[in-house]
Amino acid sequence: MLMLFVFTFIAGASWGQEEVGTPGEELFPEFQVDEDMQKLKPAVQPFIPQYGGWITSTVLDERQEGTTLTTSLTQVRLWLQMSFSENVYMYVRGRDIYLAEVYQEYRDIENDNSVDLDLGYIGFKSDDSTLQLFLGRKYFLVGTGLVMNDRADGAEVKLYSSIVNLKLFGAYTGLFQEDANPYNLSTRDYSDGAKRVFAGGTMSRGIGNQELYVLGVAQVDMGDQESDRKSRYQSQYYGLGFKGVISDSLDYYAEGVYEMGTSYTTGNEESDIQAFAAQAGVNWFLPYQMNPSLIIQYAFGSGDEDKTNYMDPRGNVRGNDTGFLGFGTFVGGYALRPQLANLHVIRGGGSFTPFSELDQLWLQRLSLTAKYSYYMKHRAAGAINSGEASEPERFVGHGGDVILRWKVLYDFSIFGGYAIFLPGDAFPDSADNRTFAMGGVTLVF
Secondary structure (H helix, E strand, C coil), X not given: CHHHHHCCCCCCCCCCCHHHCCCCCCCCHHHCCHHHHCCCCXXXXXXXXXXXEEEEEEEEEEEECCEEEEEEEEEEEEEEEEECCCCEEEEEEEEEEEEEEEEEECCCCCCEEEEEEXXXXXXXXXXXXCXXXXXXXXXXXXXXXXXXXXXXXXXXEEEECCCCEEEEEEEECCCCCHHHCCXXXXXXXHHHCCCEEEEEEEEEEEECCEEEXXXXXXXXXXXXXXXXXXXXXXXXXXXXXXXXXXXXXXXXXXXXXXXXXXXXXXXXXXXXXXXXXXXXXXXEECCCCCCCEEXXXXXXXXXXXXXXXXXXXXXXXXXXXXXXXXXXXXXXXXXXXXXXXXXXXXXXXXXXXXXXXCCCHHHHCEEEXXXXXXXXXXXXXXXECCCECCCCCCEEEEEEEEXXXXXXXXXXXXXXXXXXXXXXXXXXXXXXXXXXXXXXXXXXX
């Protein structure tokens, strides 16, 4: 599960930058420095290559249920970009990720080295940028990312008009390395690689500083399955969202999604999917010294009373499958790392830059963030994640995260954090507190 957590992504939004991803990408989004993950804008002069890269070295320590696992994670990214004209450019990025065990007690992992094509696509746009087309391996983000937010191979078209804006895409996931495929769900996915087709998009309308959008996505599972162990998960998602700026210091977002389709129970019977998910948040930036901000977030994923595993398409035991399962990214606390299913998550916190008033620029760029998380089950009789918190109680627990980001130099950054989760009534009395700590550096070149 650690490697799966490592391969989660966050994606962004504007010509020349959005297709590369925003800070954090496949690591921990809140621990990265924004500029480190941005590529240069397409050069006006054609056929002049731009290139660069970065190295991130991280140490992670996880402690739960009487076990300890300390690992090191080293990532090397190399990118090349070249414009063919003002309207056409190419971007290619390779990656090498090495995960190694440093210390373990009652837990174990195998050292793993993954080398592959991270991104590789061609971008086109019209002279007025009202039409944009991307072909190749890129990030696909739908709405806030609950439904889909990851890399895939495919095409995306964006159309902008004075009436509505459209974003349409089609993508395939079967070309990734089998064991590092971020779309893996079943045991056959892990052995053969998840072979999924996604198609859909969003339609949005801006009204002043506010934006309203609708989304629709169909996911078709084309993976192999055994005749006596059917595992294909076919899902469709329909959603409504809005986001905007209330004032210079206050912005918000909200999105709700309904999931339908078909899955298979543990007894090989076909079941209907009837699930929901939603998330919302407010960011308030206060005009005071040290640049303080307040953060309030809420997320919900529906559950099923008899579903034993929300990370497996066969987790439903009987009847309709009412547990939400998306293909996006949800960051809900690093110690618990919850799957957004059978769960209500309420988070609050803030951030500040303690040395923002000093003259030294390298000290001004240090920031601290703290968040408190409260977790409660949707269905008291059900479990969360892969079968945790199985006691018939709603209170899952609560926890906190503290995060440091420090851009010491333009090309050198430090990040780190500590998280703790305190189990609630839904866990047995013997359950231990969970902690997660990490620290690392990023060197850009």
